[in-house]
Amino acid sequence: MNSTVDEIAGPPHSVPFALLDEESKREIRRALLQAVCIxxxxxxxxxxxxxxxxxxxxxxxxxxLAIVGVNDTIKVIDQGDDEGVNAxxxxxxxxxxxxxxxxxxxxxxxxxxxxxxxPEDAMASDHILVLQVPVPEPLRGIERNMKELERMHAxxxxxxxWVSLYEDKVRNGVIxxxxxxxxxxxxxxxxxxxxxxxxxxxxxxxxxxxxxxGAGREKRVxxxxxxxxxxxxxxEDVPFEVEASNGAKCRLCGSEETFLVETPGSESRxxxxxxxxxxxxRTK
Amino acid sequence: MGYAxxxxxxxxxxxxxxxxxxxxxxxxxxxxxxDQVTGRLRLLVDRVMGEAGLWAPEFTAQAxxxxxxxxxxxxxxxxxxxxxxxxxxxxxxxxxxxMIPERRIVPAxxxxxxxxxxxxxxxxxxxxxxxTPRETKPKVQPAGVTPAEESLDVIxxxxxxxxxxxxxxxxxxxxxxxxxxxxxxxxxxAKPPAPRSARLSTMARAxxxxxxxxxxxxxxxxxxxxxxxxxxxxxxxxMPITVTHPVTRNPVKIGEYRVTEVEAIEDxxxxxxxxxxxxxxxxLCFGQNExxxxxxxNLDIACHRDGQRSELEQSILMTTDGLDSSGFLEHLKLPHYxxxxxxxxxxIAVRQARLQTSPTESKP
Numbered sequence: 001m002n003s004t005v006d007e008i009a010g011p012p013h014s015v016p017f018a019l020l021d022e023e024s025k026r027e028i029r030r031a032l033l034q035a036v037c038i039x040x041x042x043x044x045x046x047x048x049x050x051x052x053x054x055x056x057x058x059x060x061x062x063x064x065l066a067i068v069g070v071n072d073t074i075k076v077i078d079q080g081d082d083e084g085v086n087a088x089x090x091x092x093x094x095x096x097x098x099x100x101x102x103x104x105x106x107x108x109x110x111x112x113x114x115x116x117x118x119p120e121d122a123m124a125s126d127h128i129l130v131l132q133v134p135v136p137e138p139l140r141g142i143e144r145n146m147k148e149l150e151r152m153h154a155x156x157x158x159x160x161x162w163v164s165l166y167e168d169k170v171r172n173g174v175i176x177x178x179x180x181x182x183x184x185x186x187x188x189x190x191x192x193x194x195x196x197x198x199x200x201x202x203x204x205x206x207x208x209x210x211x212x213x214g215a216g217r218e219k220r221v222x223x224x225x226x227x228x229x230x231x232x233x234x235x236e237d238v239p240f241e242v243e244a245s246n247g248a249k250c251r252l253c254g255s256e257e258t259f260l261v262e263t264p265g266s267e268s269r270x271x272x273x274x275x276x277x278x279x280x281x282r283t284k
Numbered sequence: 285m286g287y288a289x290x291x292x293x294x295x296x297x298x299x300x301x302x303x304x305x306x307x308x309x310x311x312x313x314x315x316x317x318x319d320q321v322t323g324r325l326r327l328l329v330d331r332v333m334g335e336a337g338l339w340a341p342e343f344t345a346q347a348x349x350x351x352x353x354x355x356x357x358x359x360x361x362x363x364x365x366x367x368x369x370x371x372x373x374x375x376x377x378x379x380x381x382x383m384i385p386e387r388r389i390v391p392a393x394x395x396x397x398x399x400x401x402x403x404x405x406x407x408x409x410x411x412x413x414x415x416t417p418r419e420t421k422p423k424v425q426p427a428g429v430t431p432a433e434e435s436l437d438v439i440x441x442x443x444x445x446x447x448x449x450x451x452x453x454x455x456x457x458x459x460x461x462x463x464x465x466x467x468x469x470x471x472x473x474a475k476p477p478a479p480r481s482a483r484l485s486t487m488a489r490a491x492x493x494x495x496x497x498x499x500x501x502x503x504x505x506x507x508x509x510x511x512x513x514x515x516x517x518x519x520x521x522x523m524p525i526t527v528t529h530p531v532t533r534n535p536v537k538i539g540e541y542r543v544t545e546v547e548a549i550e551d552x553x554x555x556x557x558x559x560x561x562x563x564x565x566x567x568l569c570f571g572q573n574e575x576x577x578x579x580x581x582n583l584d585i586a587c588h589r590d591g592q593r594s595e596l597e598q599s600i601l602m603t604t605d606g607l608d609s610s611g612f613l614e615h616l617k618l619p620h621y622x623x624x625x626x627x628x629x630x631x632i633a634v635r636q637a638r639l640q641t642s643p644t645e646s647k648p
Binding site: 044045055 | 293363364369477637
């Protein structure tokens with residue numbers, strides 16, 4: 001019954017399953033449960049320092065590591081690409097610390113961790129989408145004071161946001177918000193949709209899958225549970241616009257119905273941002 | 285098929301890792317031992333331990349070596365290492381008066397209660413680059429002082445300047461009668477308005493340069509929330525770390541660590557303040573890092589006097605962590621072509637909207 005300090009501390013330098021110590025993972029899961037219960041509300045949590053820098057997906061990584069089990073399969077994308085170096089790095093961190101399977105096929109994955117995109121493939125209730133969030137506060141562009149921001153969310157006072165959208169429309173003719181378009185989640189909280197393109201916003205509305213958002217540097221998590229209303233903020237007579245591609249096609253798979261990214265200067269300059277989707281379409 | 289493709293970027297990453305490792309570890313000079321780092325680069329090790337919030341000289345030396353001397357990267361390695369460790373206990377509360385001092389400066393009085401100890405310091409050494417090889421440099425023999433007089437074996441008790449001012453009835457009494465648990469910034473993010481313990485622990489872990497920059501911005505920059513203070517105490521020394529024995533319930537000393545402690549005396553002159561009194565700001569950080577502790581003490585009292593009127597507290601809490609700021613800055617190197625595509629699309633949309641409202645306007 002006499003335990004030594006060494007016994008309590010465990011073997012030296014052994015890295016636990018999924019990197020984080022168990023208490024930390026439990027703490028993150030508790031924050032996630034709260035986030036699921038209050039859709040769109042930013043839940044503070046004691047974000048840990050990860051083996052990747054803050055701003056490099058440390059929030060998404062903490063979520064993935066907190067929820068991952070031995071039977072999970074992980075897909076990690078950056079800008080829609082499984083082969084992006086940061087996606088590769090995050091994926092190998094997750095697989096090497098857990099031993100779980102990895103995949104680039106969305107339907108094989110149980111957890112999809114992503115930066116800036118939702119995969120083109122439809123996801124269902126057996127998928128969890130984990131989004132890496134640089135700036136979790138959707139109102140920061142219009143208000144810097146954190147106490148005031150807290151009040152605005154608490155009272156649902158989004159008037160400044162509406163004024164800002166109106167001024168944008170009046171000055172520029174269109175609403176110029178690019179990615180990370182502000183959305184009202186479950187008719188309650190205005191929420192930052194990470195910098196996913198506007199193209200992906202409608203796919204969050206009444207989605208079958210659970211989306212978890214992790215902002216490691218700013219120490220916040222939030223969630224959009226399955227079958228939740230996600231409405232981009234816009235006016236009755238100003239329809240929400242996704243990125244226009246004006247008939248552009250992917251030069252590789254010929255697709256017109258995916259989010260395309262641009263290669264400047266080249267003749268056929270468009271290609272699918274979702275590389276796994278594009279590749280499968282070509283090999284079908 | 286998807287498997288192989290999913291590994292596309294791995295080779296590049298591994299080559300980059302190898303370049304770092306081979307050029308660092310394969311350098312023809314003799315290998316850098318950790319005791320050289322802890323022994324000869326003490327202030328660097330102290331600074332990194334302070335910013336990491338982890339007292340571990342040996343690990344810090346390893347981190348600095350692995351990071352090729354990059355302070356932020358070394359701090360990152362230590363903090364990420366800490367994330368893998370369970371918290372197995374909490375040490376007992378210590379009294380800063382239990383410090384075994386190596387250095388003590390009281391600028392506010394010529395003869396404070398207890399000694400002024402210059403200690404290990406280059407404050408009054410000419411800043412001349414020493415170009416003589418180390419071995420041939422003769423040791424300076426202090427004039428007219430015998431070794432016995434140098435000895436610090438018996439240090440007379442040091443009277444804390446805040447106590448002196450309190451005895452003179454010149455100090456605002458802000459001592460609390462309750463004893464709240466300190467805010468643990470490693471378990472909950474602090475946000476304004478935060479308890480003082482959250483501000484102090486944030487600053488204790490802050491990046492040294494960020495804190496000094498924050499301080500100087502307030503001296504000469506556009507904000508100007510703070511006064512230049514008079515320093516009451518600048519102390520550096522060893523503190524005991526004790527834990528309660530799980531069986532006997534007695535305190536057991538399990539080690540020690542060094543800290544720098546600063547008291548900054550503030551000359552109150554605000555309209556809502558008592559002009560007859562002083563107030564005190566407090567700074568304490570791991571190791572010998574006087575710059576940081578002084579900035580911290582001055583910002584502590586500035587933040588208290590500011591009383592939520594300005595954004596100073598938010599600035600301290602949110603912008604001084606080295607890993608936060610550096611990580612976010614460096615994330616700009618990541619691919620951003622999805623967001624950038626969306627930006628280009630909106631530029632074109634604005635242009636088209638303009639053409640529709642004023643078709644005569646020629647294309648740029």
